[in-house]
Amino acid sequence: MNKLELNKKIKRDSLLESAFSLFTSKGINKTSISDIVQQSGIAKGTFYLYFKDKYDLRNMLIAKKACQLFRKADDELLKTDIDNIFDEVIFIVNSLINQLCANPSLLAFISKNLSWGVFKTSLINPVDDDELYFYNIYTRVTNRVDVKFKDPEIMLFMITELVSSTCYSSILYSEPVDIESLKPYLFDSVRGIMKRHQI
Amino acid sequence: MNKLELNKKIKRDSLLESAFSLFTSKGINKTSISDIVQQSGIAKGTFYLYFKDKYDLRNMLIAKKACQLFRKADDELLKTDIDNIFDEVIFIVNSLINQLCANPSLLAFISKNLSWGVFKTSLINPVDDDELYFYNIYTRVTNRVDVKFKDPEIMLFMITELVSSTCYSSILYSEPVDIESLKPYLFDSVRGIMKRHQI
Amino acid sequence: MNKLELNKKIKRDSLLESAFSLFTSKGINKTSISDIVQQSGIAKGTFYLYFKDKYDLRNMLIAKKACQLFRKADDELLKTDIDNIFDEVIFIVNSLINQLCANPSLLAFISKNLSWGVFKTSLINPVDDDELYFYNIYTRVTNRVDVKFKDPEIMLFMITELVSSTCYSSILYSEPVDIESLKPYLFDSVRGIMKRHQI
Amino acid sequence: MNKLELNKKIKRDSLLESAFSLFTSKGINKTSISDIVQQSGIAKGTFYLYFKDKYDLRNMLIAKKACQLFRKADDELLKTDIDNIFDEVIFIVNSLINQLCANPSLLAFISKNLSWGVFKTSLINPVDDDELYFYNIYTRVTNRVDVKFKDPEIMLFMITELVSSTCYSSILYSEPVDIESLKPYLFDSVRGIMKRHQI
DNA sequence: TATGAATGAGGGTTCATTCAT
């Protein structure tokens, strides 16, 4: 990467991070492109050299941030000696929840915008180092030799959706109960889903 | 209800329905108050006699529409002779899914805006006839004499979130699979959640 | 005054007083007719039975409030045994200043709207008890037997303008100095103006 | 000043002058930003690149216009051989009055909005060539070697307020007398105020 | 590539006034 390309990457990252801090603090609707470039110290016209519009930038951001969560969860998992696939998944789910608890505005941003398509894209065509981590976890589950699952993708999809949608309500509004009270039920349901997919 | 009050209710309902058709077709962000009043044939200023702003109207709309879905599902259930609580829940879930399949824009609107708080509000303080139907279903589950559940509210919350979030992806984008392929897994998971809550 | 007329006077006074409190607190530009009638607990349409518009009401209000200041000043003067016309005028000026110091928002309201025409109208055609008091003071100066002034109206005009415009700046913004520091110079100038008009 | 900066100055001046003609003809309250930009032939959004709002523009305008009056008065004074400070002040007052007589709408605009703070700002931090002229007159009075005044700032403040407020009524409404009849009394009072400040 | 002044359509909101009740 030469100096010019490096400079471009710095500009692009700066726009992404400025947008992220604004999206999570003010919400995407109330964040204007003027806000983003001002926080980046970049000229308004330059924005359009990097992104088509605000929503183009948002899409880039979601995959990146979602996969960063998985990366951290996976890093933590590696430090343990868990080797049971059920426990591994629960461990990762728990790590994701804890990260989101610590950063509710990230949770709000991701939940409102996340879709399974984002993960699919990351699996097929990761554009970023972080996105490989989701791929790693995915293949670890599907390529297990000791435990085989029927339709592992559907299983992971259901787990992901159940976890992310219940956490949204529980973490942000403590509805119907706070996240710590919800966890036992949630983990139980995750195990249940996995068992039913086990061949 | 005298003539003047009736006239006001007609205006209010007209605004709600105009907004609904616009929200579902164009999305809430791209729908302006000008659009809504124009479709209603009502003056712009009149809007503010009924709603604080666009989001105030939206909140009224979501509870109403979500509960209408339950009303229809419940009506259909009454025409069957199902009396097993597990089958009843599956029947209702299936009815909701079918309604949403037939109306994907309603699904998009509701999913993006629904929260458990909406249901809670409808349970505690129903402002509309429709909202009573959700209450009926809720009490039917919790007041069963033959089957008792531990924490029935959490159970229903988890079922609701699992169903609505997986349907969103599956119905609208066929991700990871289309809704008919997903149903067996989904119903299976719902039964699993219920069994684990059964005392 | 029969019951119906009394009721009308009460409504009218209520509108005047509500308007006054709003004009002095929010300013006349930011006060709407809706605000006024709401504070009065009177219907919007009723406003137009009493006043042509907001500015019609304002004009009624200024003469009333300005003359009330003179009434109070004159009441205080009567309790003293001052009989020198120079001292009398200074006493009244001082009383007016003290009243305005105690009520800066009244000062802002009056100064922005007062004109010599208001006083002239009050002299020629007082519509209110309060307005007679300005007339009293005026005639006391002009009809003196011991001291005669050349063009007493111009003299009073100049004193009034000098006092009101310097007080505005001094009381509200302490520019160029606070009112207590200004007083000696002001009284001195007032005496000077009187002396130069003395025949 | 390069071409771009020059272009910006032209736009800014155009907005100021358009606003001035509208403020003096229709009044500030009835002048909308749409009016101003339309008269300037500039786009609405452009207004906000130069001024925060209508009142921000007004504040810029008052200092500019008030100081222009002094500039012209001072220019005229230089063409005479008056060297007596009393006569100089009277000459300037007379020049100001004559300018305002010739331009009553300017008088109305300035009187309603002028405050001593405006002059103070011009003395301390002149942002415009014109504003230096007020500074010149001010220092000419205060730095005299032949005649010394006690508190010259207060003296000038009182003269300014007396002249501007009496002129407003006299020029615009001939109340209590027309300006030519008022002048002798006014000049007399001005001289009186100066004498009383003379050490 | 980068800039940022300029645009102008279109957003939300207010409010004096009317008029049927």
Place this chain on the structure above:
DNA sequence: CATGAATGAACCCTCATTCAT
């Protein structure tokens, strides 16, 4: 006399996008 729902013109202001530099 009194009401207050309804009006709709007019307001201020934002902002994505362009383009000459």
